[in-house]
Amino acid sequence: MVRSDYLPLLLVPALAFLALPLIGNPTTWVTLTIAALAMGMMIFVISSGLTLVFGLMDVLNFGHGAFIAIGAYLAMTTLLPMAGWMQADSLTLNLAALGLAMLVAMAGTGLLGWAFERVIIMPVYGQHLKQILITTGGLIVAEQLIHVFWGGDQKPMALPTALRGAITIGDVAIEKFRLLAVAIGLVVFFAMSLILNRTKLGLLIRAGVENGEMVEALGYRIRRLFVAVFVAGSALAGLGGTMWALYRETLTAGIGSEVIVLVFIVIIIGGLGSVGGCFLGAILVAQMANYTGYLAPKVALASNILLMVIILMWRPQGLYPVAKR
Numbered sequence: 125m126v127r128s129d130y131l132p133l134l135l136v137p138a139l140a141f142l143a144l145p146l147i148g149n150p151t152t153w154v155t156l157t158i159a160a161l162a163m164g165m166m167i168f169v170i171s172s173g174l175t176l177v178f179g180l181m182d183v184l185n186f187g188h189g190a191f192i193a194i195g196a197y198l199a200m201t202t203l204l205p206m207a208g209w210m211q212a213d214s215l216t217l218n219l220a221a222l223g224l225a226m227l228v229a230m231a232g233t234g235l236l237g238w239a240f241e242r243v244i245i246m247p248v249y250g251q252h253l254k255q256i257l258i259t260t261g262g263l264i265v266a267e268q269l270i271h272v273f274w275g276g277d278q279k280p281m282a283l284p285t286a287l288r289g290a291i292t293i294g295d296v297a298i299e300k301f302r303l304l305a306v307a308i309g310l311v312v313f314f315a316m317s318l319i320l321n322r323t324k325l326g327l328l329i330r331a332g333v334e335n336g337e338m339v340e341a342l343g344y345r346i347r348r349l350f351v352a353v354f355v356a357g358s359a360l361a362g363l364g365g366t367m368w369a370l371y372r373e374t375l376t377a378g379i380g381s382e383v384i385v386l387v388f389i390v391i392i393i394g395g396l397g398s399v400g401g402c403f404l405g406a407i408l409v410a411q412m413a414n415y416t417g418y419l420a421p422k423v424a425l426a427s428n429i430l431l432m433v434i435i436l437m438w439r440p441q442g443l444y445p446v447a448k449r
Contacts, residue, residue, distance in 0.1 A: 195362025237358025
């Protein structure tokens, strides 16, 4: 994110205050705004991995939805034998169970991402049309494999006991799980920003994007760095998929396909390769989805497409572009 450019940051409060007179009820507006923040954090976690892969590696990975879905199913499988911890009236046990499930989801999708990059992505680097076709095919195959291993019926994904219900502040009710989602999203955002902007690894990745040959000439294997980026992006998709399934409290094989449109809108709005832009874009998309979902549910998705069009007319490369594609 460009430090001196604060203008896009004003879009979040501007959109919120624009929605206030349309919604009318201040309590409903506050509830929707807080819910949008939590939803935005979950969309950011899902999108952050893809914005690195798409923006920094120039890979159009339409199979990202497969990692979202598989991560959620791995988490669900991990939680099944831990039902006692999930049902215990103990926040510590509940968080321990969720933490383990999220780690399993990230490890599983990270490993799957490594295999996916080696077998499917590597032969089509620099060939965008083939990337779209082969990764879309990978998404379809992954969804069918989910049907094979976990069945095609809808699965329950219940929240742990301590995270059910809401905290009431005056007339405003804030769901407990949404507070956890906000915390996780902020941790992921600050960790990614720190790694990319304050570490040697981040410097090498950004330098490899600008001039890969020079980085190779200095003795660093840029291909290994990009594989690590792809693995990290896949792991974040698994984490985001777990959070999204818990948010919906249900799980189907198509969960990744359901959210992937919002993910691409977010990374395009934010600017390719920009973690800060992805963060801001996710909040804007969640705000638009929540406000229009309340006012006119049938146009919720169309409103986000309209938001993307308006932002791209203002800034064709997105709010905070990094990669010069």
